[in-house]
Amino acid sequence: MHSFPAYRAAALSVRQSAPDPGGTVSQDMSEDGVLAVLELLAAGAPAQEYEVLAERVRSAGAGPEHLDRLGSAIQLGLSIRTWTERQKQREAGMSALVDTARDLATPHDLDTLLKVILRRARLLLAVDMSYIGLYDEGERYVSIRAADGHTTALNVGLRLPGGTGLGSAVMANPSPFWTPDYLADERIQHSGEIDYVVKAEGLQAILAVPLSRGASPFGTLYVAERKVRHFTTDEIALLSSLSDLASVAIEKAELLDRTTALVAELEQHSTRVEAGLRSAQELSDAQHRLIQLVLGDCDLDTLARASATELGAAVQVCAANGTVLTSAGLLRPAGEGAGGAEEAACAGGADGDRAPDPIESLLVPAAMDAHAAREPVALAGGLWAVPISAGTGSNLGTLLLRPDRPDAVQDERLLRLVAQVMAVQLLVESSRTAIAEGQVRDDFLADLLASPQRPPHQLEQHARRLGINLGKPHVVVVARPEGDARGKMAIWASSYAHRLSGLKSMHNGCAVLLLPGSDAGCAGRAVSAELSPLLGHPVTVSSAGPVAGPASVHHGFQEALRCLDAMTSLGVIGRSASVRELGFLGVLLSDNHDVEGFVDSVIGPVIDYDQQRFTDLTRTLETYFEAGGSPTNAAKKLHVHPNTVARRLERISELLGPQWQQPERALEVQLALRVFRVRHSLRMRDRAGPGADGGAPKAQET
Template sequence: MPEGRKPYAEVSEMLELLAREAHTEEFERLVRSAREAGADEIEIARLTRAKDLSLSIRSLFARRQQREAGLSALVDTARDLTLPYNLDTLLKVITRRARLLLGLDMSWVTFHAFDEGVSYVRAADGHTSAITVGFGVPMGGGVGRQAQQRSAPFWTADYLRDESFLHSEPIDDVVRAEGLHALMAIPLRQEDTELGNLYVAGRGIRHFDPDELSLMSSLADLAAVAIEKTRLLDQVRNEVAGLELNTSRAMSSSAAEHHLRRVHGELIDVVLEGGGLPALAGEAAVLLGGPVLIRDQAGRDLYTSGEFPALDEAEIRVASLDAHTERRPVTSAGGAWIVPAVAGQEMLGTLLLAPGARTEAKADAAYWNQLLVTVAQVTALVLLMQRSAAAAEGQVRDELFNDLLKGNGSAAKLAERARRLGVDLNGPHVVIVARPEGGSLGRAVIWASSYAHQLSGLKSVEGGCIVLMLPGTDAGAAARAVSDELSTALGHPVTVGTAGPVKDLTGISGTYQEARCCLDALTALGGTGGTASPRELGFLGLLLSDSPNTGQFINSTIGPVLEYDAQQRTELARTLEAYFASAGSPTRAAESLHVHPNTVSRRLERISELLGPDWLEPAQALEVQLALQMQRTRRALLSRRHDQAGHAIG
């Protein structure tokens, strides 16, 4: 070691290099300088270890910065994909974003034609020659087949040399022609529908890390939602165009024909200009001559234009069922018009027109019905676009929630990500794990996204279960609300475990595990279709909890008895202990208490009034005995602490 140098001076210099993000060569030069200055082998080994750790830390920070940059780019992409493109333009946006996210040479999108066994290229980006729009990619081999079979991204660092998967000669020829090495395929799926694959490729050998796979998987999810939205938008445009054509042929009055065309044009302009439900409802109210009410698929009011009169909800439910079943406008007994807002086969909501709306257009029944259907179709389009935008943002919110559930990252970084997304994590939250016992999980996921958004919460999907984190302090009440609404939406029972509240970000992962344990316990106890929290599971919940609250268990089990004893100076708790100790014999209990058996009987009657008539049922009786033992143990511990404190003072 050079003279005058402190033992850890070089290590301090390592930290300074790390702080100013110095080049790797400067770290190596510091070790060489120490060796040239005559440092011993121990000192050299210590410096080498410090150098390696410093470079590892720098690499870790670089990966995290890269991941945050990727997530930021993904948010920008999500916003970009919500714009009203046509399908070809949208696919060009997707391929360009995919190529730029990973800094690769090429990207392309294919759509499956299962009946032909081929997946056709619909858009490509980068310097390509062999991969052009219309090129047929065989579905029997290559990385695309692996991604489709696994329903997950599949990649290879060097395609032609990789023998771990089945090759296809036409694909191999294209790879050679383009000079490609690294290749990744990501499946495009919308719920249970396989749309195609998204590919990214580079002309150098490259290994993809888990963060890059996650990033591309999220992009593919966003792209699938945007593609489906755009297809439905094109479908609505075609239907509207067809409706205009059919209407123009059927109309006998040129004035009516002009009016219907103007309606179509104005409403489509509202959608394309991003006016949303308020603008659409206002425009529809003017065109239809009366107040308009828009409801979602669950029957909840979304927006009202004007003063909408009170409705007989039972009557409206019957009329709505007829409207959605027959896919046509119907009137309720009270005169309100109910029109289904649908896209394809999916019911998105309902448009209601108040009784007494303008009547001159109703003289031609066919024209009036077409007018109502057109307004409802455009309403469905707006609902679909809003849901797609929410789904895009939801991908990023889901990433945050998954990290909270797994405890990934520091509390400060998680809080900052939450702040950027407008998620308030400062107050108490409860965690809910809901398992549908039938029905489509995709439908349950859509419901959960809407429900979490309405309540300013977060949602995720883990192992076939919906996981929700919602603001609140009553976990049991929140679980029952989720069970009621989700089971109604699915038409199947839902089993729900819950825990909380939790106020600390670092405690969310543990609270989730408690809720999961409650769900498993409920299943093991034959409670499928029910709800349970640690408090509701009684002593079993106490065992499942990461932070058992014995005081709460005692109060919830025998609290009324203890309170009565304290207020009336009675001995009901002592009578309970004697009763259980004597195997449920009032006579023997009276002997141990030195009172008359009638006294014990009266005390037991009072206990039944306080605890309810079922306190002697086996399950509740067990909890009462456990609570009594815990209370006795707590008293003994408190007495001992008091005695010890007295001795210390003395």
């Protein structure tokens, strides 16, 4: 504890014991007391020293007037002392604020900066806790972003309900707002959620100041005390100054974060661009190497091996008709092929007993998908199929490949590049490969189907050069997809014709096949069974034949087209039928109107039986239908016993089969009987002259 000076105490003691004529001693004592106040003030003595001084002067016997003067001096000294202390506090606060500004000027990310601001706020105002709430413009709510001095995890991340708490008041009217006891303050619009957190933290006094960007607040800076406290104007001003500095620093930190993110994005973009440039350069180098091989007059085998090296994969080059032109590396198919032998056997071809190549079952759907999409297609089992084409709609073949490593991801640009180089090589070798042969065979079938045709002898010579024997029976099959085939039909037709040693052509979106064989219905059903699952939608298939010779191919094609139109009119799309299978409609649709063949196919066994046994089953059959299917009425018309008619009908069932009385079959039987009777009557009239009986004597069957 400070004490006033010793000489001033001694003077007071002497004057207290000496006589005082005229009040001179009291006056001196008063003056010495004022000087003592000044000395205490200069020494920075605490407030209690001033009380000690007043008590000693009073004990020395000073009068009231002089005591009043001393009291005034003491009050003035205490005021000067208080003002001095406040000045020192302000200087300390400003010094701390300068240090804070220096800290905030250092580049920080936003989260680190908020921690620096909150730590400085606690030190400046010597409070228990500080925290910051920021406004999210996108989500349109205020949440507590960071805190310092908190004792629970409830504060950080708390979303403040709108219109409640100190923050809402500060955001609505951007100015400081404080309360000595938050929970007891009725001026505040309380929220149960906020009050719960305040109770958990044990907070009472809270001061909130706005964080502003220009005139628009974007958040709130809070300081809180865990006891009742009245914040002074200097403290409020100091925290407001800190919030101004913090607002600028936060804005700079957000700008720095955005800039950093943009720089990172630009770096990633630059990395991608550099990688793209390197990839483009590698593609250019690979194209240069492969083109140099083509220009150097290499063969397809050499190009395939070079392509396998560039791709890091086993490759196989196939022509449009499925012929494997060359391979480099081991290309294992994903599954065994199925089909091919059964179709060939059904069509009666020479290769009916040929075992199918397993790669064919893989190539056909893969080639169809790749050429339909006009881009590389990833297949099951790590395989890729790449279309080889020269211009729109030109199918030169398919490139199949399997990467050396199962997890390798193929660059589709490199696949297209290799396919383009392959197309160039195949075009160069077109006169020596199966591509030219396939195109020539397609053109030859187009010539056979055309009208008018080229001279027959030219077509026969051309057929012999291609190894085709038109003297053997063939069938014509026309397949029409009932959906979007997108070029898949041509791919499949080429492969199918190649497998069965036939010919193919495309006509108005339909696949036209000329296949070795004699059973048109069986050939059509085989085509429908294979093609419909591959396309994923129904296919209408018509067939005609057998045909032999160049001229008959054209007629068979026309019959198959008319059969296709008839199937459409009858509403049997998505099915398979031949001209012969259409029965009497087939007779009407055919060019040669094979009436005799129709009659033989329907009631031929009955006619032959009558001719061989001299019976009258044909007439019995006619009378049976004329009698409305009644054996009794038929017996009356024939003048025989009903049992005789019954026995004849049993014989007819043995000859025609048990289904001859079904409505559809019965109609064909009646039509055949009518045609047979008319033809027979006309022939007998021509032989016997006018008036001759058209009937033929027959022995009665008993």
